[in-house]
Amino acid sequence: MAERDCSLQLQEQVQRQLQSGAGEGLDIAGGASRTGFNLAVGENPLSLAEHAGVIDYQPDELMLKVRSGTSLASLEKLLAAEGQGFAADIPRPGAGSTIGGAVATGWDGPARVFGLSLRDVVIGCRMLNGRGEIVNFGGQVMKNVAGYDLSRLQVGALGTLGVLLDVTLRLWPQPEYSLTRSFVASVDDLPQWWQKTRLLRPLISGACHCGDRLYLRLSGRRAAVVPLLDSLGGEDSDFDWCAVRDLRHRFFSAEQLACVYLPRAMPFEPRSGTAMVDWEGARVWVADGDHGALQRQAAELGGFVRILRGRVLAAAGGGEDWHRRIKRAFDPEGLFNRDLYRTHFGGAEV
Amino acid sequence: MRFDRDPIIEALRKIVPADRVLSGRERVAPFECDALPVYRASPRAVVLVRSEAEVVAVAKLCRRQRVPLVTRGAGTGLSAGARPLERGVLLVTSGMDRILSVNPDSMTARLEPGVVNLQISRAAAAHGLYYAPDPSSQIACSIGGNVAENAGGVHCLKYGVTVQNVTGLRLVTADGEILTLGSDCLAQPGYDLLALVHGSEGGLGIVTEVTVGLTQKPAQTRTLMADFSTVRAAADAVSTIVRAGVVPAALEMMDALAIEATEQFCHAGYALDAAAILLIDLDGQPEEVAAELALVESVLANSGASRVQCAASDAQRELWWKGRKSAFPAVGRLSPDYYCIDGTVPRRRIGDVLEAIDRFARHYRLRVANVFHAGDGNLHPIIMFDGRERDALDRVEHLAADILEYCIEVGGTITGEHGVGLEKIDQMAVQFGDAEIAQFLAVKDALDPDRLLNPDKLIPTLAHCQEYRMLRKSDG
Structure with a gap:
């Protein structure tokens, strides 16, 4: 893995753009592995690919500080060698997926429902704001309430508030043992299953319904997992959880792809398209559905929809005015990721 | 009138x-x-x-x-x-104290901001659920205040602080508009405004409703107590436990002065001759707890613990924890006045920081008891003093400033869970540079343009920062 600190070059590029007065934007590019999910990089890319490398890894502290262009694959390998992993289930849709891209998108994998989300485990960041300044927020400790939590605010902000240079993340010991069982189950059976999976906590780390089967993954100390598996029944399965996490499963190749987020245990069946139920029912992937109808259906149940392929719908919710104000507080000239801001944050002109 | x-x-x-x-x-x-x-x-x-x-x-x-x-x-x-x-x-807001609903299916509870932290777990208990963050003041503190401060507690190491356990909020803005942030879902659209509001100390809006995530009660909890003859050995054992692949539900430390004070106060059975003790909670499925208990016991023995005990009964567990939880009032009884501070440092630096605190305290002729969340590196030095002495408060403030600034020096922060408020406004100038302070102020001005919501707290002005930095420099 190439290790290089490009902070100052990146800062120069941002400052040059600000001074040019041309009014052009900058489009932040990481590993470009999410471009197929409505996150195409715009016309004037600012590449973070070279800005890579581990800055500090302290296994005792369960802490990793890393440059944002570092590949997730290389980090996973590094952490696994110490018996550790990220404290959240972080998707990496392509071999080139970077940690910066993951933080900017803020997506979570199947284990999220039983543990922490990516936004929960980001404890610090160093970034370039829209004034071309390098600023540091948070730190390397888990408990930290000095100032506003501006590092967590970057998670899912799609780089619209600035260029992430370094991020600091919380880690977790890898589970000693992990095994998946599969069961024949229809969508109608699921509410009953979610009653049962409740009793498998805290050892359950995945619950996904795909086709006519339910897949349950148990993780933890072997001494605890084995007897629980015996009582659970089902068939051993080699279900590829990473393919779901990384959106590589064939289900995700559909031309129209939506993700419906719902309150837990809320029965949900899309009126059109095919569904894959994840997160104990708190997240339903829908291929080739009617996105407008899905949005209405989700809103009725207290949920919302994210469109990963197909035309993005105007965001619902009450935060739009705050979005505009926060964008301006970080990026007064509207320099960063204009297209993504307009598309995903309902952005009026900055 | x-x-x-x-x-x-x-x-x-x-x-x-x-x-x-x-x-x-x-x-x-x-x-x-x-x-x-x-x-x-x-x-x-x-x-x-x-x-x-x-x-x-x-x-x-x-x-x-x-x-x-x-x-x-x-x-x-x-x-x-x-x-x-x-x-x-x-x-x-303490009069807005209704529990609006407890929903065992979505594992959430909807609350008015004045609901007392401990009441949430009481209401959820019938469903085998509880609310995980447990600040020491949990019998009195309210959930709205917990959000404003992003409160922590004893069990954050495994279960997170307030921000990781709240899924939705209703907020009244400076304009008097109502914003709904988050929901019962496990994700939210748009910017993470939910995170932004946590720890904003009432400076961005007024919380009027909180939806918290509830946690399944563990099947079993076991508690270990380990005595050490040096503070350094106890501090090092903390890192070794985590390195061994165990994340305990709680991992607390008390030094000799804190042990002495609490033992007099509630007779928990702590070793009066120990320089430090660790209190460790392990929870989960019984088989999992048994495996981790064996692992931690062997780590403690190899880390130089002079004695390791496992609580024989729930009554004993509760007694050990009662001591820990009453440590602040107990220390208060040894001294006319006390002042508690709150910094976080990387775990591996706990030993260095405790030694530095001892050094600083002697310089200012003060005594400091330490009882804290060792697993999180979150220190709570309690400075004992007599406010009737003419310069006592001045010495206390200088000692507190030195300790907090040392926390920054070793890679930590000036506050882990108590907040900045007015108390640590000076140290913000040390932890952050002008560019960061300006960014905080830009966010504040964007959401509260007239600076009417709890102004002068949490974020200092740039002029204040420059003044304080000059002052500290001239202090040497």
Whole structure:
């Protein structure tokens, strides 16, 4: 893995753009592995690919500080060698997926429902704001309430508030043992299953319904997992959880792809398209559905929809005015990721 | 009375019944400070609200009249975050204390902001659920205040702090608009405004409803107590346990002075000859707990623990924890006054920091007891002093500043869970540079353009930062 600190070059590029007065934007590019999910990089890319490398890894502290262009694959390998992993289930849709891209998108994998989300485990960041300044927020400790939590605010902000240079993340010991069982189950059976999976906590780390089967993954100390598996029944399965996490499963190749987020245990069946139920029912992937109808259906149940392929719908919710104000507080000239801001944050002109 | 003709008070009495608007020095006296009584001020008026509609009306009034508005929950804060302003209104949410719903299916509970932290777990207990964050003040502190401070507690190491356990909020903005942030879902669209509001100390809006995530009660909890003959060995054992692949539910440490004080106070059975003890909770499925218990016991033995005990019964567990939880009042009994501070450092630096605290304390002729969340590296040095001595408070403030700035030096932070408030506003200038402070202020100005919501707390002005840095430099 190439290790290089490009902070100052990146800062120069941002400052040059600000001074040019041309009014052009900058489009932040990481590993470009999410471009197929409505996150195409715009016309004037600012590449973070070279800005890579581990800055500090302290296994005792369960802490990793890393440059944002570092590949997730290389980090996973590094952490696994110490018996550790990220404290959240972080998707990496392509071999080139970077940690910066993951933080900017803020997506979570199947284990999220039983543990922490990516936004929960980001404890610090160093970034370039829209004034071309390098600023540091948070730190390397888990408990930290000095100032506003501006590092967590970057998670899912799609780089619209600035260029992430370094991020600091919380880690977790890898589970000693992990095994998946599969069961024949229809969508109608699921509410009953979610009653049962409740009793498998805290050892359950995945619950996904795909086709006519339910897949349950148990993780933890072997001494605890084995007897629980015996009582659970089902068939051993080699279900590829990473393919779901990384959106590589064939289900995700559909031309129209939506993700419906719902309150837990809320029965949900899309009126059109095919569904894959994840997160104990708190997240339903829908291929080739009617996105407008899905949005209405989700809103009725207290949920919302994210469109990963197909035309993005105007965001619902009450935060739009705050979005505009926060964008301006970080990026007064509207320099960063204009297209993504307009598309995903309902952005009026900055 | 002249006070009653204050147009703000008159207007407040049109919003809520007159008996819920307090004015005049004597009537507002109970609200002059939070749990850090060194900082006091008498507000222009106190308004005790009972509904979101009242909060909206008060916010709109203050906005119209350009009157600062400070929100107070139960008043248990330890950084003067809820200290009123003399020219301002103090809005008290502790009367909004209804539990609106407990939903075992979505594992959430909807609460008004004045609900007391411990009440949430009591209400959820029937479903085998509880609310994980447990600040020491949990019998009194309110969930609205927990959000404002992003409160922690003993069990954050495994279960996270408030921000990881809240899924939704309703917030009244400086304009008096109602914002809904998050929901019962496990993700949210748009910017993570939910995270932004946590720990913002009432400076971005007033929380009027909180949806918390509930946690399944563990099948079993076992507690270990380990005695050490040096503070350094106990501190190092903390890192070794985590390195061994165990994340305990709680991992707390007490030094000799804290042990002595608590043992006198509640006879928990702590070793009076130990330099430090660790209290460790392991929870989960019984098989998992048994495996981790064996692992941790062997780590402790190899780390130089002189004695390791496992609580034989729930009664013994509770007694050990009762000691830990009553440590602050217990230390208070050994000394006319005490002052508790709150910094976080990387775990591996705990030993260095405790030695430095000892050094600094001797320099200022003060005694410091340490009882803290070792697993999180979150220190709570308790400075013991006698306020009747002429320069005592001055020495205490200097010692506190030295300790917090040392926390920054070793890669930590000036506050882990108590907040900045007014108390640590100076140290913000040390932890952050001007560019960061300016970015904080830009966010504040974007969401509260007239700086009416709890102004002068949490984020210092740039001028204040420059002044303080000069002052510390000239102090040497």
